[in-house]
Amino acid sequence: MCVEVWDGEKPVQWWTLVDAAVVAHQPHSVDPERYDIVLGAGVRAEGGDSALPATPHFELFAGTTAAAAAGAGRCSAVDGLFRPRVDPAPVALELIGCEPAEPLLAVLRRPGGAERDWACLLVLDRHGAVMASHNVGLAVTEARPSVLGGTLVDITLTDGGDDRPSPAARPVWAEWHQGPPTEPNLWAPYDAQGRAAWLDLATRAWRVPAPRPDRSGGEHHLDGRFVTDVPGLHCAIAEALLGPGRYFGREWNALKDCLGGGFGVVPPFTLTWHDSEIARRALADVVEDPEDGLSYFEDVVQLLERCGVTVVLRGAQQCAVLPVREASEP
Known part of the structure; x- marks a missing residue:
């Protein structure tokens, strides 16, 4: 779902409700033609002004169908939208079978001191051509001899980033x-x-x-x-x-x-x-x-x-x- 915040004349903010599900609903206490609806959803700010308008109203949209283009409804208030949220904990990334060269060796020699260093993982085809790439931070949690043996090492990065490819x-x-x-x-x-x-x-x-x-x-x-x-x-x-x-x-x-x-x-x-x-x-x-x-x-x-x-x-x-x-x- 998408929530547009209007200042009376135009939308000034956009919010996406991810995996929205209706938890409860009941008639509004003052106007029985309206409903109070409780949604469970992830919240993502998409842009626009940071300040809430003095007299906002909210337009709701759901999906990308022709019916949704006309809007899923409107409401006079949205409780729980405008509040600070804790960023999700980073998800570690395991690099298996690394043959480190500079500058990765330099990072491994000073663990904990590379939080601001970055690297680009390149996905290669069998001919060595680059198919895809992924930027990662070089904050190393652990380095150990690789499960693949030899002189290779396995490296755990503290945060694998948030633009990982989907399983698809x-x-x-x-x-x-x-x-x-x-x-x-x-x-x-x-x-x-x-x-x-x-x-x-x-x-x-x-x-x-x-x-x-x-x-x-x-x-x-x-x-x-x-x-x-x-x-x-x-x-x-x-x-x-x-x-x-x-x-x-x-x-x-x-x-x-x-x-x-x-x-x-x-x-x-x-x-x-x-x-x-x-x-x-x-x-x-x-x-x-x-x-x-x-x-x-x-x-x-x-x-x-x-x-x-x-x-x-x-x-x-x-x-x-x-x-x-x-x-x-x-």
């Missing part, structure tokens, strides 16, 4: 470990989280080798059989325009940037979207901009056409069904 990334990394994909639709068996992890790798991969010069014209064919969510839509568009494992945006604004040039393909060109009804139905209730009221599918088609792309929508044929790959435990 594990099978995707395993796929890419053999090298960037060369066959179409290898992203299709994954769920939305896995497809988002696929886009994470493609985002880095488009830079290496350097992006090819922009070309325009011609006809590109988008295989729409597996476009059942937003990440899948962007996987399919990139594959249609540039080939497997390539990048051409991961959400509406990034797609708009890519259409402006510098990513290998630039309008005008023709995009023939086969089985487009699959995406139209799957994304009918996904709304990016509540102001225009269009579904995500319609917004993307409109953006493409406005940027000079001729979009040809072909009807859906029978959709092939692929099994969803389950995410491994971390």
Whole structure:
């Protein structure tokens, strides 16, 4: 859920309630048309002014469907939102089988003195190309001989950071470990989280080798059989325009940037979207901009056409069904 704090004229703060669940509700003591609702949720401040307006009111939104775009309701007060919160305790990170070199050796020689030092963990494929990266602080809790033997060491870092990949990334990394994909639709068996992890790798991969010069014209064919969510839509568009494992945006604004040039393909060109009804139905209730009221599918088609792309929508044929790959435990 999202809570917008209004000052009477416009929203000035935004809060996200994570994993919100209704704990209790009852009619309001003064106005029986209203309710007092108790939610259990994680709270995340998204931005805006820090001070509470003198006479605030609160708009509530839930989800990304067309129905939610109109709002889930409003309320006159939110108790428990504006209070200091303790940051979660750091979660340690285990580095197994390290062969330390400088500057890591220097850190190990002065344990407890490296709280401000940082390192970048690089995830490599079998050819040595970087697939992903992760920044970590070098506050070392413990260093010991590795369970893998030899002269290797295992190192425990006090805090592994808060941008760790989700478990859904594990099978995707395993796929890419053999090298960037060369066959179409290898992203299709994954769920939305896995497809988002696929886009994470493609985002880095488009830079290496350097992006090819922009070309325009011609006809590109988008295989729409597996476009059942937003990440899948962007996987399919990139594959249609540039080939497997390539990048051409991961959400509406990034797609708009890519259409402006510098990513290998630039309008005008023709995009023939086969089985487009699959995406139209799957994304009918996904709304990016509540102001225009269009579904995500319609917004993307409109953006493409406005940027000079001729979009040809072909009807859906029978959709092939692929099994969803389950995410491994971390």
